[in-house]
Amino acid sequence: MNLCKYLLGIWMILVLLGAFLYAPTALGLGHLSRIIYFHVPLAWVGVLAYFIAMLNSISYLKRGSLLNDQIAVVNAEIGLIFTLLATVTGAVFARYTWGVFWNWDPRQTSIFVLLLIYGAYFILRSAVEDEEKRARMASVFSIIAFISVPFLVFIIPRVYATLHPDPIISFESGFQMDSKMFQVFLASLIGFTGIYGWIASLYYRYLVIRTRIEGDLNNG
Amino acid sequence: MADIYIVLIVSLISWAGIFFYLIRLDLCLKKMEKRYEE
Numbered sequence: 001m002n003l004c005k006y007l008l009g010i011w012m013i014l015v016l017l018g019a020f021l022y023a024p025t026a027l028g029l030g031h032l033s034r035i036i037y038f039h040v041p042l043a044w045v046g047v048l049a050y051f052i053a054m055l056n057s058i059s060y061l062k063r064g065s066l067l068n069d070q071i072a073v074v075n076a077e078i079g080l081i082f083t084l085l086a087t088v089t090g091a092v093f094a095r096y097t098w099g100v101f102w103n104w105d106p107r108q109t110s111i112f113v114l115l116l117i118y119g120a121y122f123i124l125r126s127a128v129e130d131e132e133k134r135a136r137m138a139s140v141f142s143i144i145a146f147i148s149v150p151f152l153v154f155i156i157p158r159v160y161a162t163l164h165p166d167p168i169i170s171f172e173s174g175f176q177m178d179s180k181m182f183q184v185f186l187a188s189l190i191g192f193t194g195i196y197g198w199i200a201s202l203y204y205r206y207l208v209i210r211t212r213i214e215g216d217l218n219n220g
Numbered sequence: 221m222a223d224i225y226i227v228l229i230v231s232l233i234s235w236a237g238i239f240f241y242l243i244r245l246d247l248c249l250k251k252m253e254k255r256y257e258e
Contacts, residue, residue: 009239013235034224
């Protein structure tokens with residue numbers, strides 16, 4: 001298991017080297033196009049984390065195990081952080097291509113709404129004292145929140161005119177990416193997913209220990 | 221072109237920082253888990 005962590009360390013070094021030295025730049029964007037190897041994987045991990053949070057929320061409502069609720073919280077937090085990072089990298093891209101960090105483009109607006117929705121998830125959790133009630137309400141909220149994700153991430157930005165570059169795979173133009181760029185992009189997606197898995201497992205282990213210690217303290 | 225090397229070096233240093241922080245966190249948790257089991 002430890003070997004996997006060190007392999008991930010080396011993998012990400014190779015991804016960085018690949019992103020800056022191996023992959024060619026996109027026409028018209030120059031070196032700025034290299035942000036794709038970080039911006040898209042960050043957004044992908046955000047959506048993945050929200051999805052896992054939703055699955056665990058469903059499990060909690062089915063089985064009533066607080067363990068599932070804790071996994072859902074861990075994933076929602078990680079999702080929020082990664083979405084925030086995707087927003088920041090997107091804003092940097094916007095600054096150098098559109099001239100401003102933020103201009104309420106449909107993409108930016110939809111990701112902002114997504115951040116607000118998951119921000120509300122944590123406000124809801126902090127507002128309810130009773131553990132069972134909090135877990136139940138947060139689980140329902142998490143499921144409803146995830147229903148909005150495909151609309152906000154995939155549908156709305158495609159319906160309205162946007163300055164955002166075309167998706168890599170689109171219905172109109174099919175698949176469009178240089179093979180070297182695609183190799184680095186895929187490696188980055190795998191690497192970021194690995195980082196997410198690692199952080200999620202660390203966070204979960206921390207919560208388990210904390211719950212045990214709190215339980216022991218309460219029992220005297 | 222030199223700018224891209226600066227960004228690369230900063231990125232590598234940042235990743236090294238994150239990586240060793242996560243490794244350290246992992247070891248701390250392992251120690252706590254072991255102590256708790258004992």
